[in-house]
Amino acid sequence: MPIHDRPSPNHGPRPDGAAVDILVLHYTGMVSAQAALDRLCDEAAQVSAHYLVEEDGTVWRLVAEDRRAWHAGRGAWGHVRDVNSRSIGVEIVNPGHEFGYRPFPAAQMRAVTDLCRDILGRWPIPPGNVIAHSDMAPDRKRDPGELFDWQALARAGVGLWPRTGDGAHFGGPPAVETVVAPLLSRLGYDLDGVGVAQALTAFQRHWHPDALGKPADTETIRRLNDLIAQTDVANSTAGLAGSRE
């Protein structure tokens, strides 16, 4: 896959000993790819990402992977609070919810998939740590949003998607504070300072888009438990058992 270089000045060293074990996907949320590239390379803006993927599949490298890019901001995933230090950030061109949110074209999804597979080949990023910006900052971010095809990405070996259930649904709506919140937290959502409702919405955008905006139900619980089980298996296979606690 050809990658074009457009170096951004906005990066710094990764702290000593910081492992790269998170991959954060974003949308640009700007009117054009050019506007996003310009901003991510503008020293005054103080933002960047490692890569930007245009709608036609063109890939730009803005920051070298061994450097700390400035894409994540305030938020957390699992026990990690300084997400920039431990992550690779990929910006995917889309106007976003503010400027006309639209589906991600097939050529763009192919490029994102190839790029992510290459990144996962270079760094020990567990599948449960391939996340949306909204997953680590549910109180202020919606990207890349509910139109992003996480299921296809997972099918290609990038990230997790809930396995199909047996169709059995029992019981009434689950208690959000006592049942849903602990599961969201186990999956990686940081509920300190973020409302459970906000984390649930972020979860729906990523792993249950058909239910976006609806109350948690038994399918929510099934998907959460399934993703946690997949995460545990992946971590123990990689010798990472307990690393998310």
Ligand SMILES: [Zn+2]
């Ligand atoms: Zn973002």
